[in-house]
Amino acid sequence: MIYDEPRFRPGGDRFIEMELGDELNFDLNFLVHALTARVREARLDGIVELLPNMASIVISYAPERIGYDDVLREIGALHGSLGSLEDVELPSPLYTFPVLYFDHLTRACWEDYCARIGEKEYDPDLMVRLNALESRAQLARIHSGTEYWVAALGFYPGLASLIALDPRCRLTAPKYNPPRTWTPKGTLGYGGSVTCLYPARTPGGYQIIGHSPVPVFDLEQRLRAFRDRLALLRPGDRVRFVPVGREEYDHVTAQVESGAYEHQVAAYAKFSIRAYHEWLATLDMSVRF
Amino acid sequence: MGFTVIKGGLETTVQDYPGRKGAFGMGFPPSGPIDHWSFRLANVLVGNPPGAAALECAFIGPVLRADRDAVIALTGADMKATLDGAPVPLWESIAVHAGQTLALGSAVTGARTYIAFAGGIEVAPFLESRATFVIGACGGLEGAALKEGQSIPLRDVGATAPSRRLRDGVRPPSPAGGVWEIEVVAGPNDDWIDEAGKRRFLTSDWRLSSKSNRVGFRLDGPDWTFTAKATDKAPENGEHPSNVIDHGYPIGAINLCGQTPIILMVDTLTLGGFINPYTVPTCAWWKLGQSRPNEIYRFREVTVAAAQAERRRIATLCTEDSLAPGEQDGGRA
Secondary structure (H helix, E strand, O other), X not given: OEEEEEEEEEOOOOEEEEEEEOOOOHHHHHHHHHHHHHHHHHOOOXXXXXXXXXXXXXXXXXXXXXXXXHHHHHHHHHHHOOOOHHHOEEEOOEEEXXXXXXXXXXXXXXXXXXXXXXXXXXXXXXXXXXXXXXXXXXXXXXXXOOOEEEEEEOOOOOOEEEEEOOHHHOOOEOOOOOOEEEEOOOEEEEEEOEEEEOOOOEEEOOEEEEEOOOOOEOOOOOOHHHOOOOEOOOOOOEEEEEXXXXXXXXXXXXXXXXXXXXXXXXXXXXXXXXXXXXXXXXXXXXXXX | OEEEEEEOOOEXXXXXXXXXXXXXXXXXXOOOOOOHHHHHHHHHHOOOOOOOOEEEEEOEOOEEEEOOOEEEEEEEEEOOOEEOOEEOOOOEEEEEOOXXXXXXXXOOEEEEEEEEEOOOEOOOOEOOEOOOEOOOOEOOEOOXXXXXXXXXXXXXXXXXXXXXXXXXXXXXXXXXXXXXXXXXXXXXXXXXXXXXXXXXXXXXXXEEXXXXXXXXXXXXXXXXXXXXHHHOOOHHHOOOOOEEEXXXXXXXXXXXXXXXXXXXXXXXXXXXXXXXXXXXXXXXHHHHHHOOOOOEEEEEEOOHHHHHHHHHHHHHHOOHXXXXXXXXXXXXX
């Protein structure tokens, strides 16, 4: 549920966790980001950082400048002043990523895991089976059939947690146990009901079903999209995946390597939850992808 | 020009305090020294601002050759440091001449030694901090622990007088007998643990695992028991009682991963799907930084206000006022 009143609990002497609800729910996550935006705008003295996530916000503060009770009062007041979410519109750039589904890199990663750590069903086949799909092709159609919402950012720098906006395209996947010791940068992963692009070569636990040559994170800020940032995606942004063949994948890979690649983005798009709710009401839930 | 790394040691990193701010929401933890009390005093001893970039040396220290005259100070763990073979005192600033070799060995007490250099280490800041974040491969010297052959650049300062010492009672107490009393604040997810579980946590001995590092300190101890919030929850929270919908992680949080508590430290992952029933406040991090595998933690619950008061007390000790009388004025020649 979404709580009527937010619940605050301390995390030591300079963090507070603010819980706004206890479920995975798009409206709840939208509330999290609407409130985060409001708190940032308010520039409260002593509030250092905000970590918005699915249903909660972790607030770090400087106890030398603001007391625990004052953080609760100030942020509680901002929460109370939000009004109806239906009237809130947030900036929401829409990025498009080319994806080679069931690619050679993630297949090699899975083979390496089987050889070194233990036998495991091929990730796309596991996802097809657990989601009662007909084929890998249907998995790719469903995965690429919706826009995704950046619900959270972090774990590892630049890692965006994406949730499907079209409820017909929601999939679930278990996590690796034990986890992988490495995952190729750019891997498309799925864990729980979250999908992501791996920002760097890191360990990982999500099922891996494809690869994009287009980076979401760049410490060296080489491509134009990274000129003013290290992490491309921010909470509240949207993402679309477009299946491509090997030829286009190779072409984009070469463009990224040469530094000429321009990320595909509708930069000034906005997101209104009222429009989203209206769109949801028009969906034919019996349509299969 | 500064010092050349002859041997890197086990994990010697450039850190500053309080580390990297403003990028937590992007997934960058703060990094910085774990024992920030000893770290700041090392800087005070050489006349630097308390947070200036200096070295954190874990368990086995480095061997460094001075390429110019410098004033340095060592604090924290005793690694039997020598300068051209002669013992070097801890908690005191010392002069090093060009060509001399500073050699640290294995920690005989404590776990982390801090080396501050008058002027501070002058590596390029990354996201406004010089702190090394090893798993993120950024900050510090080439985003990693020191390696043989690297040069540690120092900021040029006028000559700084050596032999500054600290007043009594301003530095962290010496580690006592392998048992540590660690302050904890209940929360943020203490309501997931039942009363018996809380009592067990606060009355049991917890053994520090050797699988501990700047990302997290893993503890071995009794099993946890849970309230209905953990066992009767929406399925998207996950299967195990310790699973929760992904949420942000406070630094110092005691993250319950299945039945294994891990104290999330300065290089932590910033979010995840496990609960944090208790949090170690910043005033107790020096104890984490100086504890060794297989030592025992006993946790003592304190209020937020008490933890903040102790944080303030430590901060007031990490200033020039803590230098022994008569030595503040002689600081700079």
